[in-house]
Amino acid sequence: MADGQIEPPAWDLVIRPRRRWFDVRLRELWQARDLVMLFVWRDFVSVYKQTILGPLWYLIQPLLTTLTFTIVFGQVAKLSTDGLPPFLFYMAGTLIWSYFAACLTKTSATFGGNVALFGKVYFARLAVPVSVLISNLVTFAIQFALFLAFVAYFSARGAAIHPNAWVLMTPVLVLMMAGLGLGFGIIVSSLTTKYRDLSFLVTFGVQLLMFATPVIYPVSAVPERFRGLLLANPMTPIVETFRYAFLGAGTVEVPHLLYSFVFMLVVLSAGTVIFSHVEQTFMDTV
Amino acid sequence: MSDTVIQVERLSKRYRLGTIGTGTLSHDLNRWWARVRGRPDPAAKIGQGRKADDEDFVWALRDVSFEVNRGEVLGIIGRNGAGKSTLLKILSRVTAPTAGEVRIRGRIASLLEVGTGFHPELTGRENIFLNGAILGMNKAEILRKFDEIVAFSEVEKFIDTPVKRYSSGMYVRLAFAVAAHLEPEILIVDEVLAVGDAEFQKKCLGKMGEAAGRGRTVLFVSHNMHAISELCTRVILMEGGRIVSPSSPDSSGPPAGRRHLAAV
Numbered sequence A: 001m002a003d004g005q006i007e008p009p010a011w012d013l014v015i016r017p018r019r020r021w022f023d024v025r026l027r028e029l030w031q032a033r034d035l036v037m038l039f040v041w042r043d044f045v046s047v048y049k050q051t052i053l054g055p056l057w058y059l060i061q062p063l064l065t066t067l068t069f070t071i072v073f074g075q076v077a078k079l080s081t082d083g084l085p086p087f088l089f090y091m092a093g094t095l096i097w098s099y100f101a102a103c104l105t106k107t108s109a110t111f112g113g114n115v116a117l118f119g120k121v122y123f124a125r126l127a128v129p130v131s132v133l134i135s136n137l138v139t140f141a142i143q144f145a146l147f148l149a150f151v152a153y154f155s156a157r158g159a160a161i162h163p164n165a166w167v168l169m170t171p172v173l174v175l176m177m178a179g180l181g182l183g184f185g186i187i188v189s190s191l192t193t194k195y196r197d198l199s200f201l202v203t204f205g206v207q208l209l210m211f212a213t214p215v216i217y218p219v220s221a222v223p224e225r226f227r228g229l230l231l232a233n234p235m236t237p238i239v240e241t242f243r244y245a246f247l248g249a250g251t252v253e254v255p256h257l258l259y260s261f262v263f264m265l266v267v268l269s270a271g272t273v274i275f276s277h278v279e280q281t282f283m284d285t286v
Numbered sequence B: 001m002s003d004t005v006i007q008v009e010r011l012s013k014r015y016r017l018g019t020i021g022t023g024t025l026s027h028d029l030n031r032w033w034a035r036v037r038g039r040p041d042p043a044a045k046i047g048q049g050r051k052a053d054d055e056d057f058v059w060a061l062r063d064v065s066f067e068v069n070r071g072e073v074l075g076i077i078g079r080n081g082a083g084k085s086t087l088l089k090i091l092s093r094v095t096a097p098t099a100g101e102v103r104i105r106g107r108i109a110s111l112l113e114v115g116t117g118f119h120p121e122l123t124g125r126e127n128i129f130l131n132g133a134i135l136g137m138n139k140a141e142i143l144r145k146f147d148e149i150v151a152f153s154e155v156e157k158f159i160d161t162p163v164k165r166y167s168s169g170m171y172v173r174l175a176f177a178v179a180a181h182l183e184p185e186i187l188i189v190d191e192v193l194a195v196g197d198a199e200f201q202k203k204c205l206g207k208m209g210e211a212a213g214r215g216r217t218v219l220f221v222s223h224n225m226h227a228i229s230e231l232c233t234r235v236i237l238m239e240g241g242r243i244v245s246p247s248s249p250d251s252s253g254p255p256a257g258r259r260h261l262a263a264v
Helices: A026-031 A033-047 A054-076 A086-107 A127-156 A165-192 A197-211 A224-232 A235-247 A254-278 B025-036 B084-091 B124-134 B139-153 B168-180 B198-213 B225-231 B254-263
Strands: A013-015 B004-016 B057-069 B073-078 B099-104 B108-111 B186-190 B217-221 B234-239
Touching: A026 A033, A033 A127, A033 B124, A054 A086, A054 A127, A086 A127, A086 A165, A086 A197, A086 A235, A127 A165, A127 A235, A165 A197, A165 A235, A165 A254, A224 A235, A235 A254, B004 B084, B004 B217, B057 B084, B057 B099, B057 B217, B073 B084, B073 B198, B073 B225, B084 B099, B084 B108, B084 B186, B084 B217, B124 B139, B124 B168, B139 B168, B168 B198, B186 B198, B198 B217, B198 B225, B217 B225
Parallel strands: B073 B217, B073 B234, B108 B186, B186 B217
Antiparallel strands: A013 B099, B004 B057, B004 B099
């Protein structure tokens, strides 16, 4: 860290013009772990202050979405659900999708939404998007518990669902979604410091992307010629695997999952590098 | 002599004037398309050449060099636009310099504003933890100093009330109390002492003087000449992005500070 030419006691910190591209300083993030957890806790506590139902909203949101999907796509449009109970089918899809969507949209506002904070004090900037992942993970866990309750209820009533060993993959699937959401999110966030347009794109882009992911339909219902396109979407194998694990119907292939995993690693690394580069001077352009 | 804790070497910061990337992607694409066709830049000012020339930029800092020794309280004064805030921003790592280098020894904390990161919905207690962590304390440290912070802020009664219900005075007192209990080796302070009533300001000044007395190094930017002359052992005068008064640490001592002040 210190320059060679200076006297023995090393400098603790050297501030230079822009660092090199691959100098991402993840150690600073680790040192800021208390801060990360406080951000998580702040997000959790502050959102539902002065609401009557409080954290119950975490359950109401997915329930209403699932009900709407069940009626619109299941009853009205009569889309295939791979022979699964429509309610569970849509619930699994929205559960997974909403975690990814929340990670992506919220981390994409990292720079734009924290100008006042970032302009006044330095801390590991990545602490903000990482805390977003974790606080959404709490939401996800609550909704996941609700989903499990429904799975138990449906199987007690003898519905044709077959949870299997793939459920053990759930943590990996969640990790992949978090990585993808974070990676895309911080890339967008870095670019929006200069181009505001992208923040508009994210809002409806995520909505559109949901239709390019088998959330409201199974992969098996997609015509052969579109299937390659669908599988190019790194979220596709994640959603399908999750549904297969808990409900027992869907298309699961290890190469597809590996593809998603590698995709996640690439996006996440690229995101981290770009983010670390932009964070040094974004205050001048934002 | 060797006890230098901050070494600033030929530090410069350049800001671009006017449009930065013009804000939207379509504008930049337009400019790029115009350049491809060899047409003039549609975003350029009339009479401006194709290449960005020097007039597009402003140097907020130019070749600033100085050193600070352990235990010094260095005052930085100058008119608006002299580059003081830019210097503090670079030292606190909010933005990177354009050229030059700063070397720092020891833990550094900067206070460019009080109450950074306060969340209006959270209570005073909750905000102490949040703000403390943002300023660089870890949880154990905050826990240890919690009672002291509350006592200093004089808002004991309201500590479990959301800070959005605080009066502005209470808000600022709580915020400063957190900041005052940071224990960095180097503290950078920007005009934050202009908060609270006269009584509380005095208390803040006292707290800073105390910090300096215990071997901490303080960098202090202020327009408050009284505070500067009271606290600082040395003063740097800035003008137009440069240091205009001597900046070597040897000619120090309060008299030197007072002399420069008299010159302002």
